[in-house]
Amino acid sequence: MHFAALRPLLTAILFTSCLAKLDAQWQSLGNIDSYRWGSNHELVIQSGTAILSVRALADDLVRVRLSPTGSLAPDRSWAIVKTEWTPVKAEITEDVDRLVLSTRSLNVVVLKKPVRIAFYDSSWTLLNIDDSLRGASWAGTEVRVWKKMPLDEEYLGFGEKAGRLIRTGTHVTMWNSDIPGYAADTDPLYQSIPFFLAFQKGRAHGIFLDNTCRTSFDMGKESRDAYSFGAEAGELNYYFFAGPSPRSVLARFTELVGRMPLPPRWALGFQQCRWSYPTETRVKEIARGFRDRKIPCDVIYLDIDYMDGYRIFTWNRKNFPDPPRMIGELARDGFKIAVIVDPGIKVDSSYGAFQSGLAGNQFVRYPDGRLYTGKVWPGVCAFPDFTSSKARAWWGSNFAGLVRDGIRGWWNDMNEPSVFDVPTKTIDLDVIHDDEGIRSTHAKNHNIYGMQMTRATREGVQRLTPDERVFVLTRASYAGGQRYSAAWTGDNVASWEHLGMALRMCLNLSVSGQPFVGSDIGGFIGNPSGELFSRWLQLGVFTPLMRAHSEIRWKNKEPWEYGEEYTDINRKTINLRYRFLPYIYNTMAEASVTGIPPMQPLAFAFPAEGRLLYQDDVFMFGPSLLVAPVLDDGLRKRGVELPRGTWYDFWSDSSYDGGRRIDIDAPLDRLPIFVRAGAIVPQQQVLQYSDEAPIDPLTFSIYPPAGVDTVSMTYYEDDGHTMKYRGGEFMKRSLRHVRAAGILETTLSACEGSYRPPARSLVLEFHGCNSTPVTVELSGRTVPEVSASAFSDATAGWHFDEGKKVIRVKLSESMSHITLRAKTRK
Numbered sequence: 001m002h003f004a005a006l007r008p009l010l011t012a013i014l015f016t017s018c019l020a021k022l023d024a025q026w027q028s029l030g031n032i033d034s035y036r037w038g039s040n041h042e043l044v045i046q047s048g049t050a051i052l053s054v055r056a057l058a059d060d061l062v063r064v065r066l067s068p069t070g071s072l073a074p075d076r077s078w079a080i081v082k083t084e085w086t087p088v089k090a091e092i093t094e095d096v097d098r099l100v101l102s103t104r105s106l107n108v109v110v111l112k113k114p115v116r117i118a119f120y121d122s123s124w125t126l127l128n129i130d131d132s133l134r135g136a137s138w139a140g141t142e143v144r145v146w147k148k149m150p151l152d153e154e155y156l157g158f159g160e161k162a163g164r165l166i167r168t169g170t171h172v173t174m175w176n177s178d179i180p181g182y183a184a185d186t187d188p189l190y191q192s193i194p195f196f197l198a199f200q201k202g203r204a205h206g207i208f209l210d211n212t213c214r215t216s217f218d219m220g221k222e223s224r225d226a227y228s229f230g231a232e233a234g235e236l237n238y239y240f241f242a243g244p245s246p247r248s249v250l251a252r253f254t255e256l257v258g259r260m261p262l263p264p265r266w267a268l269g270f271q272q273c274r275w276s277y278p279t280e281t282r283v284k285e286i287a288r289g290f291r292d293r294k295i296p297c298d299v300i301y302l303d304i305d306y307m308d309g310y311r312i313f314t315w316n317r318k319n320f321p322d323p324p325r326m327i328g329e330l331a332r333d334g335f336k337i338a339v340i341v342d343p344g345i346k347v348d349s350s351y352g353a354f355q356s357g358l359a360g361n362q363f364v365r366y367p368d369g370r371l372y373t374g375k376v377w378p379g380v381c382a383f384p385d386f387t388s389s390k391a392r393a394w395w396g397s398n399f400a401g402l403v404r405d406g407i408r409g410w411w412n413d414m415n416e417p418s419v420f421d422v423p424t425k426t427i428d429l430d431v432i433h434d435d436e437g438i439r440s441t442h443a444k445n446h447n448i449y450g451m452q453m454t455r456a457t458r459e460g461v462q463r464l465t466p467d468e469r470v471f472v473l474t475r476a477s478y479a480g481g482q483r484y485s486a487a488w489t490g491d492n493v494a495s496w497e498h499l500g501m502a503l504r505m506c507l508n509l510s511v512s513g514q515p516f517v518g519s520d521i522g523g524f525i526g527n528p529s530g531e532l533f534s535r536w537l538q539l540g541v542f543t544p545l546m547r548a549h550s551e552i553r554w555k556n557k558e559p560w561e562y563g564e565e566y567t568d569i570n571r572k573t574i575n576l577r578y579r580f581l582p583y584i585y586n587t588m589a590e591a592s593v594t595g596i597p598p599m600q601p602l603a604f605a606f607p608a609e610g611r612l613l614y615q616d617d618v619f620m621f622g623p624s625l626l627v628a629p630v631l632d633d634g635l636r637k638r639g640v641e642l643p644r645g646t647w648y649d650f651w652s653d654s655s656y657d658g659g660r661r662i663d664i665d666a667p668l669d670r671l672p673i674f675v676r677a678g679a680i681v682p683q684q685q686v687l688q689y690s691d692e693a694p695i696d697p698l699t700f701s702i703y704p705p706a707g708v709d710t711v712s713m714t715y716y717e718d719d720g721h722t723m724k725y726r727g728g729e730f731m732k733r734s735l736r737h738v739r740a741a742g743i744l745e746t747t748l749s750a751c752e753g754s755y756r757p758p759a760r761s762l763v764l765e766f767h768g769c770n771s772t773p774v775t776v777e778l779s780g781r782t783v784p785e786v787s788a789s790a791f792s793d794a795t796a797g798w799h800f801d802e803g804k805k806v807i808r809v810k811l812s813e814s815m816s817h818i819t820l821r822a823k824t825r826k
Ligand code: MIG
Pocket: 274, 275, 303, 304, 340, 413, 414, 475, 490, 491, 549, 550, 551
């Protein structure tokens, strides 16, 4: 592909949508001329000069590629990690009108005249079909496919999108863009994940367009009976995920593009940021501020002013005279320090990173070899070519100093990349990237620039600290970026509208493969009211990244900035986060293995309940908790559309029958949370930072299952920060709970894995118990009853909380089988 030659064209269409093109310019696949059924279950259809390749990678996963010229480009992807698939059983049948490629769960039909593709499930229910008029098409360098759009199908996903969760009827673009103070309808934003889920009649399928150029999805805005997606250049190259559950779509998608590595546990603690804490004195004041007020916090960030003239990998020695000493002192007080790093390297012949970058040819250049430079914070800068493995290795080795100083978190900003004072706001589109030897334009590499920066950062720091888990946070990314980094939603605004947007952006990112998400709590730009800050912080308890941040011109956003009443509320909120850490850590461990994110839209968690599709102000966090944050000013009550089944109010223990809308109290100090019947929710004591003390006691709150079902969960724990879990140093144990008339029985299995926490107590909380136990037995031995006040100090005992109808039993954790039986009156 000769992108350089296309520069005038690419620039010209930068601000126009490809939909502005006249239909007449599009050429679609014509009639079939021939086909071959090649190796690897690849069906290749020839139609004129064009070929269409259809390949079954798994029973429920099919890849489709189009080449208008008949030659497919070398098969390389920045997103995909799984390229070897166990061959599936697939066969081809042919009749006059069509070819059918069948796997165990899909029938892929290729119509012959003209060539159009349709996906049916194994019982021949139609899932997805090309538009008969257009189908797979091209126009100049552009490629696009039109699909029929059933009236009852709804779409969500598309990565970082701020508007309504359901994107049906909208047009979205993928082009990483730095847009401070964006609005709900601003598009595109910082991250590009060209993936979506389609919901119809309780089932889901998914599509991933793996093309790094500017891409767009018109989900029925142009016309109500067709949707389309395509790219400005490159290949029409998409993956079809058959589902039928949204979970199975996301599991496959993340198998294809990779999953989030398990984060260090401290990264799930509360994090405090501002642009900037500019001196050692100020950083320490902030740290003191948390400890003195007994508000938990794990991480403090240093924004751009810690550097010497914004030179990456340097310190401002006047304001930070001795970084290792400062960081060491803060570490003793339980704080981890994270620093911002931007891609722009100041053009300055006396600056080490510029010298070594230039000498090693690590920066991007124009086709004629001139160094590309653009203005960002440091002034005129050169930009590392993160698409080159050599440049990534160079970038990574630059972290040696900061790692030695004790820095633990790596905040990658401005990596869309953002460039000041140019109309395109980014690197010139004809600038050349290595692209792993292919040498292609910025137009093709723009959307992966940020992702490859996070990769270079993670891999570099990991090489320097091979035994520690690495925490990277990014603003820009592409599909699969979760392999390297957590993500936040950029420069939002301190407004109620933005609070709702933050939730929807986190949900969209979550269902697009990125589970480790959060927004600037309080809003980056502007001063929130105390109430807005407190409500935002409450939502933050259930966003995996919980970080408050503020722009330079606005007031501080530490949790004590809003007066005594709010300080107390905010402490309570952050305490709640720490109390839930074992649950949050378990949901993140699950995401790292299965790709299923902690934050889930109700539609994702309960696809059979179609009415829930439109509730985008309520979400599931993990398998057990439904969170209904307050997103409006002055509200002290809110409506919640509960999914079917029984739900318990986390605060009052009242139970509700779901499948209907209820109103729930939401006083200022309370985040409405519901627990699903049959849930087992691990919790711990409140700490001032995540590793202040070992978990003790570890509490399992058990909510009555519906009927006499057995419920179970597998609890996961490890040392929280090293890589040893990969070698089996973790602890997994399953809990089973059965509730029959008059008897509660909970069994904890023996432990799997070789990690063992220090000796500690377990508390089992049996919710929804109508009467006090007659006896409680632990592996056959009687457990004594203790008073409520004696319970917290007791090593073993039980207590009945009549108000809340909860039986609490304390025991010391033993690594072998534990069976606890409580007999109650029937
Ligand atoms: O041009 O480093 O989104 O979080 O505080 C602004 C300063 C650059 C943008 C980030 C924001 C950060 C700010 N940065």
